[in-house]
Amino acid sequence: MRLKFIVLILVQVVLLAGIITYRHYWVTANERILLTSAPVDPRDIFRGDYVTLSYNASTIDLDQFGISEKFKRNDDVYAVLGKKDDGTYDIASVSRTRPASGKYLRGRVTYERDNATRREITLKQDTGAVRVFQRPWFTYKTGERVTFCLNADGRVMTVYPEKEKNPCRSGDPFTGVVEDIKTVKFSQIRVEYGIEHFFVEEGKGRAIETARNARNLKVEVALRDDGKGLITGLMLDGKWVR
Amino acid sequence: MQHGEIEPAFYKKLLKEMESWQAEGLLTPDQKERILARYRHIEEIEQKAGPGKLVTTISILGAVLVGVGVLLLIASNWSEIPRWGKLGIIFGGMLTSYSLGYVMRYERKNYPKVGASLILLGSIIFGAGIFLIAQIYNVTVHYPNGPLMWGLGILPLAYLLRFKSILMLALLALYLWLGMELSFHISHGMGGPQIILVYFMAGIMLWWIGFAHRGLESLRNISGPYILLGVAGTFISAFMLTFNIHRLKLWSLDLLPFYTALLVLFAAAAVLYALTGRKEAGWKVELAILSMLMAGVLFLAVLFPDIQAGGDGTWGRLIFNLLFAAGIIGLICLGYIRRYPPYINIGLLFFVLDVTARYFDFFWKLLPRSLFFIAGGLILLAGGMFLERKRRAVLESFKMGEEAI
Numbered sequence: 001m002r003l004k005f006i007v008l009i010l011v012q013v014v015l016l017a018g019i020i021t022y023r024h025y026w027v028t029a030n031e032r033i034l035l036t037s038a039p040v041d042p043r044d045i046f047r048g049d050y051v052t053l054s055y056n057a058s059t060i061d062l063d064q065f066g067i068s069e070k071f072k073r074n075d076d077v078y079a080v081l082g083k084k085d086d087g088t089y090d091i092a093s094v095s096r097t098r099p100a101s102g103k104y105l106r107g108r109v110t111y112e113r114d115n116a117t118r119r120e121i122t123l124k125q126d127t128g129a130v131r132v133f134q135r136p137w138f139t140y141k142t143g144e145r146v147t148f149c150l151n152a153d154g155r156v157m158t159v160y161p162e163k164e165k166n167p168c169r170s171g172d173p174f175t176g177v178v179e180d181i182k183t184v185k186f187s188q189i190r191v192e193y194g195i196e197h198f199f200v201e202e203g204k205g206r207a208i209e210t211a212r213n214a215r216n217l218k219v220e221v222a223l224r225d226d227g228k229g230l231i232t233g234l235m236l237d238g239k240w241v242r
Numbered sequence: 243m244q245h246g247e248i249e250p251a252f253y254k255k256l257l258k259e260m261e262s263w264q265a266e267g268l269l270t271p272d273q274k275e276r277i278l279a280r281y282r283h284i285e286e287i288e289q290k291a292g293p294g295k296l297v298t299t300i301s302i303l304g305a306v307l308v309g310v311g312v313l314l315l316i317a318s319n320w321s322e323i324p325r326w327g328k329l330g331i332i333f334g335g336m337l338t339s340y341s342l343g344y345v346m347r348y349e350r351k352n353y354p355k356v357g358a359s360l361i362l363l364g365s366i367i368f369g370a371g372i373f374l375i376a377q378i379y380n381v382t383v384h385y386p387n388g389p390l391m392w393g394l395g396i397l398p399l400a401y402l403l404r405f406k407s408i409l410m411l412a413l414l415a416l417y418l419w420l421g422m423e424l425s426f427h428i429s430h431g432m433g434g435p436q437i438i439l440v441y442f443m444a445g446i447m448l449w450w451i452g453f454a455h456r457g458l459e460s461l462r463n464i465s466g467p468y469i470l471l472g473v474a475g476t477f478i479s480a481f482m483l484t485f486n487i488h489r490l491k492l493w494s495l496d497l498l499p500f501y502t503a504l505l506v507l508f509a510a511a512a513v514l515y516a517l518t519g520r521k522e523a524g525w526k527v528e529l530a531i532l533s534m535l536m537a538g539v540l541f542l543a544v545l546f547p548d549i550q551a552g553g554d555g556t557w558g559r560l561i562f563n564l565l566f567a568a569g570i571i572g573l574i575c576l577g578y579i580r581r582y583p584p585y586i587n588i589g590l591l592f593f594v595l596d597v598t599a600r601y602f603d604f605f606w607k608l609l610p611r612s613l614f615f616i617a618g619g620l621i622l623l624a625g626g627m628f629l630e631r632k633r634r635a636v637l638e639s640f641k642m643g644e645e646a647i
Binding site: 011012228 | 378
């Protein structure tokens, strides 16, 4: 009885130690890359002591990558990564089959939507410059003057009527007259890669979220050859959180 | 049998039995006194230390509180405690708890109940350890593996020590794993009803695995958690299926491996029970109905994978409601035939839940609001009185029956 008891407890110790060994092997045997984190809807970012991380490859508009095939929930999807000038990686293309070479993340589809819509808004500045922006929704009408606040990638973060003074707390303002609003229909998938959560101590989550939404957050991932990643640390304003 | 192994519950039962033996002339007052003298120390312990069940309850509560405390200690001091410190608390806490518990219960035998609770605490810390280590190292790959590892890790311990508490914990962890794992295999639409149906099958499987344990003398004392969780799981899932969810898909070929595995385990338990051990009254009818339900789900899932109730799902719902009502009556009848109060209690509980739910479903729109509440309240009060009287009468008849035998 005593021996059997000890053996069973040792099995439990081995199982716990196994998680540590598994992670250690994963991290040491594979290359680590830095991914840029994407902003998240602020209503659903903080869950307990987890920081929820999102990437440009987390929500994929299939038409943007020229994909017409349909995806189902739990289907495998591969986000092929491209290296940017600052050394970080971001989504370059999407594939249903495993790419033969290069770096890629393997994820699973958690949600698919065939009838998603977005607005394509043409904005004309007083200088005559015209730019087309994309928004999931848009409540203004043609002819109205608005200010778009753009992040570093040139994406619209927020929209304000022009009369509001200094509306953009972060990002660059782009003001003009709405020339045209088009509704585009497309298919969208939401993908989970297993690198969406990072555990931090109580109270530290807010700072990381703010940085993430301002795009100062980079995620270090130990990437296996089969595209599965494991977070090894966060780089917050150039400082490591591990 | 050594006196040390006698439980207070046995002593109480013995006292009661001896009174009836004495009344029937089987036992003289002198014999009764001599027998009681053998177990007198149990009464003394009960008087001095309080009832055994109270000690067990307090110890289990203590184990749970310490477990939660360990988790909170680590969570709230996350940055102050270095990584090795956190690991030290997990491994140290688990091993200390297990070894102290073992020594108290089996070697020194001075605090058997507290010892048992400490071993339970070890199992809780093991589970907490899985999640904490995953957090320390940010291992978020396929999270259903967490409860799976917990359940499978402590299950052998429950069998070795014959601990119902650890067995219940293991079964709950595995039940939780099942739902989490299923969500990774459903490819179309709302998965809720499909998961409920697998839980329904899993409940029936556990129910009969419990019976297989009950049939074997060596495992009989740990059959309770299987039967309790099985019957409760089956009826909770079936109760959910009586609501208006029949416009959604109930089964899918994606889940075929789960249906098959549950059916195979159920069949193995059924064969084991049929071939060995002692049988309960009415077991053939019970097994036949449960087998039909299991086979029916598999049959419909394989042959009509895409079928959905047409229109507003009224027919599907009606059939499930009739089946559920028949199930409740069947369970209460079985409880009566077998003299098994848990069946009667669970059956009556779901009877009340079903009547309440259907009253709200069907009459909410039909009656003026005030009348609805007054009528509902009166029905529940009258129903409550009727059920209470019926339940008492049934349980009383068991006792009388036992005394007459």
